[in-house]
Amino acid sequence: MNQNPHLRPTKTAVLLLNLGTPSAPTPKAVRVYLKEFLSDPRVVEIPRIIWWFILNGIILPIRSSQSAKKYASIWLPQLGSPLMHYSRLQAKELGEKFANEGHTVLVDLAMRYGKPSTQEALESLKEQGMERLLLLPLYPQYSATTTASSFDEVFRVLSTWRSQPELRSVKYYHDNPAYISALRDQVISAWDKDGYPDFARGDRFVMSFHGLPKRNLMKGDPYHCECLKTGRLLGESLGLESGQYIVTFQSRFGKAEWLKPYTAPTIEKLAKEGCQRLDIFCPGFPADCLETLEEIAMEAKEIFLDHGGNDYRYIPCLNSNPKWIEALGDIAYQHLLGWNLGTESKEELAQRATRADVAEKSIT
Numbered sequence: 001m002n003q004n005p006h007l008r009p010t011k012t013a014v015l016l017l018n019l020g021t022p023s024a025p026t027p028k029a030v031r032v033y034l035k036e037f038l039s040d041p042r043v044v045e046i047p048r049i050i051w052w053f054i055l056n057g058i059i060l061p062i063r064s065s066q067s068a069k070k071y072a073s074i075w076l077p078q079l080g081s082p083l084m085h086y087s088r089l090q091a092k093e094l095g096e097k098f099a100n101e102g103h104t105v106l107v108d109l110a111m112r113y114g115k116p117s118t119q120e121a122l123e124s125l126k127e128q129g130m131e132r133l134l135l136l137p138l139y140p141q142y143s144a145t146t147t148a149s150s151f152d153e154v155f156r157v158l159s160t161w162r163s164q165p166e167l168r169s170v171k172y173y174h175d176n177p178a179y180i181s182a183l184r185d186q187v188i189s190a191w192d193k194d195g196y197p198d199f200a201r202g203d204r205f206v207m208s209f210h211g212l213p214k215r216n217l218m219k220g221d222p223y224h225c226e227c228l229k230t231g232r233l234l235g236e237s238l239g240l241e242s243g244q245y246i247v248t249f250q251s252r253f254g255k256a257e258w259l260k261p262y263t264a265p266t267i268e269k270l271a272k273e274g275c276q277r278l279d280i281f282c283p284g285f286p287a288d289c290l291e292t293l294e295e296i297a298m299e300a301k302e303i304f305l306d307h308g309g310n311d312y313r314y315i316p317c318l319n320s321n322p323k324w325i326e327a328l329g330d331i332a333y334q335h336l337l338g339w340n341l342g343t344e345s346k347e348e349l350a351q352r353a354t355r356a357d358v359a360e361k362s363i364t
């Protein structure tokens with residue numbers, strides 16, 4: 001790499017941002033991950049000193065081993081954490097899509113907690129000549145706990161740089177038509193594949209989103225409204241009547257009230273009311289992870305079957321669905337408008353070199 005920044009080609013980069021995951025399904029690795037995650041004041045808004053004692057004295061000692069067992073149950077042989085595997089795959093395929101369309105756009109993945117860290121991803125892009133940066137969170141619905149926290153970390157790293165890239169960020173895409181269409185495709189493929197009689201879907205379609213404390217909504221976090229809109233748009237695109245689908249919220253943490261209705265009690269209620277066949281999907285998670293594969297595909301299934309349900313169909317997340325990669329591309333292109341998406345021509349580089357040469361001579 002040429003050390004003189006004036007002589008390097010300037011490149012545009014898209015950085016996918018996701019939450020992060022433990023490095024191994026062991027109590028030790030999960031503890032490191034949970035400590036970093038749950039120490040983030042964007043995630044837990046309890047006064048720091050009080051929270052420090054609760055986190056270190058109660059939560060970490062108990063939850064690290066409990067969660068490690070759950071992680072072990074979903075860890076992919078050879079591939080590791082599903083969240084990491086699918087997030088990497090999405091970055092790789094998005095990069096290939098740009099290349100196939102004749103663009104030189106750097107694509108990388110940064111995790112908010114753990115590895116690959118936001119710092120290392122940004123440093124690597126800088127090394128490759130990044131001059132323009134688009135932040136694209138793998139959170140379709142904006143929340144301060146996720147999207148804003150990832151952006152904070154990017155801004156923190158950039159605050160230490162002398163020469164910063166031009167910067168753009170995607171705040172949300174919960175109602176983006178390409179995203180909704182990819183979700184629709186994922187659901188329809190599952191309905192088709194399982195070969196129910198006449199294109200059969202279940203009696204009810206549940207869309208389960210990650211939850212959030214209710215006070216976050218009351219303080220102005222738009223996440224709840226965005227989840228409801230995604231749910232309505234997907235329900236409509238599947239041709240469902242409003243009584244046939246329901247939006248629920250999962251993964252409640254702690255004793256405070258979270259967004260309702262909660263997923264597990266809703267599933268129990270549906271089974272008790274006589275719903276025999278249930279389809280469940282997690283539109284807010286672009287990649288399968290602990291929350292979907294363990295909590296929804298395993299735990300919630302048991303609840304449904306234990307309370308009289310008969311047929312429980314977990315529909316996998318978007319993962320590497322080609323329509324989803326298309327949608328990521330669409331969203332990126334919208335926000336990249338006006339930016340150079342190819343390496344500069346040899347002539348441009350030569351001109352740049354001449355200008356740099358003149359500038360250097362005038363300094364010495």
Ligand SMILES: C=CC1=C(C)c2cc3[nH]c(cc4nc(cc5[nH]c(cc1n2)c(C)c5CCC(=O)O)C(CCC(=O)O)=C4C)c(C)c3C=C
Nearest residue numbers: 019020021022043067083143145146210212253289290291
């Ligand atoms: C106060 C606690 C939490 C808030 C607020 C929260 C918001 C939130 N999280 C996601 C997406 C994911 N969360 C995942 C795991 C996870 N989440 C919490 C707690 C809060 N999340 C914990 C403690 C954990 C770790 C697992 C556990 O011990 O239960 C994951 C999966 C990560 C993986 O490795 O697979 C995702 C994805 C969103 C979208 C969100 C707010 C909108």
Ligand SMILES: [Fe+2]
Nearest residue numbers: 210211251291
């Ligand atoms: Fe979470």
Ligand SMILES: [Fe+2]
Nearest residue numbers: 251290291295
């Ligand atoms: Fe969970």
